Amino acid sequence: MSTISLRKLQKSYGAAHVLRDIDLEVEDGAFVVFVGPSGCGKSTLLRMISGLDTPSGGEIFIDGNLVNDVDPKGRGIAMVFQSYALYPHMTVAENMGFGLKIEGRPKEEIQATVGKVAQTLQLEPLLKRMPRDLSGGQRQRVAIGRAIVRDPNVFLFDEPLSNLDAELRIEMRQEIARLHKQLDATMIYVTHDQVEAMTLADKIVVLRAGRVEQVGNPIELYENPANEFVAGFIGSPKMNMFDVTVTDFVDGNTTVAFADGTQIAIPTASSPSSGDRLRCGIRPEHISPQKGGTPFAVEVVERLGHGTYLYGGFLGGEKICLSLPQDYAAAADETIGVAFDRDKARLFDQDGKRVY
Ligand SMILES: Nc1ncnc2c1ncn2[C@@H]1O[C@H](COP(=O)(O)OP(=O)(O)OP(=O)(O)O)[C@@H](O)[C@H]1O
Ligand SMILES: [Mg+2]
Numbered sequence: 001m002s003t004i005s006l007r008k009l010q011k012s013y014g015a016a017h018v019l020r021d022i023d024l025e026v027e028d029g030a031f032v033v034f035v036g037p038s039g040c041g042k043s044t045l046l047r048m049i050s051g052l053d054t055p056s057g058g059e060i061f062i063d064g065n066l067v068n069d070v071d072p073k074g075r076g077i078a079m080v081f082q083s084y085a086l087y088p089h090m091t092v093a094e095n096m097g098f099g100l101k102i103e104g105r106p107k108e109e110i111q112a113t114v115g116k117v118a119q120t121l122q123l124e125p126l127l128k129r130m131p132r133d134l135s136g137g138q139r140q141r142v143a144i145g146r147a148i149v150r151d152p153n154v155f156l157f158d159e160p161l162s163n164l165d166a167e168l169r170i171e172m173r174q175e176i177a178r179l180h181k182q183l184d185a186t187m188i189y190v191t192h193d194q195v196e197a198m199t200l201a202d203k204i205v206v207l208r209a210g211r212v213e214q215v216g217n218p219i220e221l222y223e224n225p226a227n228e229f230v231a232g233f234i235g236s237p238k239m240n241m242f243d244v245t246v247t248d249f250v251d252g253n254t255t256v257a258f259a260d261g262t263q264i265a266i267p268t269a270s271s272p273s274s275g276d277r278l279r280c281g282i283r284p285e286h287i288s289p290q291k292g293g294t295p296f297a298v299e300v301v302e303r304l305g306h307g308t309y310l311y312g313g314f315l316g317g318e319k320i321c322l323s324l325p326q327d328y329a330a331a332a333d334e335t336i337g338v339a340f341d342r343d344k345a346r347l348f349d350q351d352g353k354r355v356y
Pocket of ligand 2: 042043044158
């Protein structure tokens with residue numbers, strides 16, 4: 001187990017600033033997930049921590065020791081990539097034991113360690129196979145096994161499941177959660193998958209253009225995003241967003257007017273100024289059908305089996321999404337009345353910062 005601290009970490013390639021002033025504390029044994037749009041610097045950040053690449057500025061501490069000048073081998077870290085990067089000419093057992101072999105460990109020790117890890121990952125029947133004779137999920141298990149064999153203090157995963165089909169992803173997601181408990185290791189995990197981020201993380205780090213936008217536990221980020229970017233990034237389908245103008249504040253309720261003039265009172269802790277232009281966010285599951293409610297013009301109905309999404313124009317033309325039970329009867333081109341859960345509405349200023 002290990003702690004990791006990043007202080008003002010920077011990375012530039014020429015004039016391109018890829019990471020800017022990253023400060024982050026990863027506690028001993030934590031499961032931290034990095035999310036963010038493509039190109040925001042997630043893989044670069046993992047490579048800095050692993051030592052595969054050097055920072056342009058700032059400091060990296062592992063267990064309180066500055067490791068900027070420590071080479072990858074000396075950091076006690078193992079990295080698992082999206083492309084499994086197995087050696088094609090070696091068997092599963094040889095792939096898994098290779099790290100120990102180059103460390104010069106005795107053959108018997110390597111065999112015993114590989115055997116034990118293979119058991120954990122149900123790879124025993126496959127030890128003599130070549131990577132080409134494995135399925136994608138099996139290859140990924142071998143790649144994870146190869147990392148575990150080295151008994152690292154920290155695991156770094158860069159989108160390890162994105163090449164797998166949906167069913168295998170779910171299986172491997174649970175496998176990784178189980179390994180985290182069993183190995184008691186610190187894990188940092190990069191993913192584009194909302195479900196992986198929400199279910200695996202103790203702490204999610206949302207990155208955008210090389211900066212940390214917010215750090216928090218999954219539900220905290222979902223319920224209380226610090227800004228419009230995080231609000232839109234965490235959650236699928238996305239939070240619906242509206243331009244609104246503040247008209248009134250009475251008894252802890254701020255009344256805002258939407259584009260079509262509809263006024264809705266939203267509970268807020270303090271009063272914004274009348275006339276303030278804000279953005280109002282409300283998640284798809286917090287808008288529900290109500291007889292006599294605000295008209296919502298259904299344009300598209302998506303039936304997913306476990307639920308139904310309705311898309312259409314609302315409150316003066318804004319396109320929104322509603323998430324409803326699967327048996328909800330609605331047809332495209334129908335107009336229904338809806339109401340939203342006012343306690344769940346979030347307000348942001350023009351710069352995207354959360355204000356209420
Ligand atoms: N060696 C390099 N030279 C120049 N620019 C680079 C280099 N490596 C990465 N970059 C740039 O740094 C930025 C961050 O890249 P990185 O691979 O960390 O993104 P990412 O968040 O992992 O994206 P993805 O989700 O697509 O994997 C990108 O704009 C990328 O083009
Ligand atoms: Mg990447």
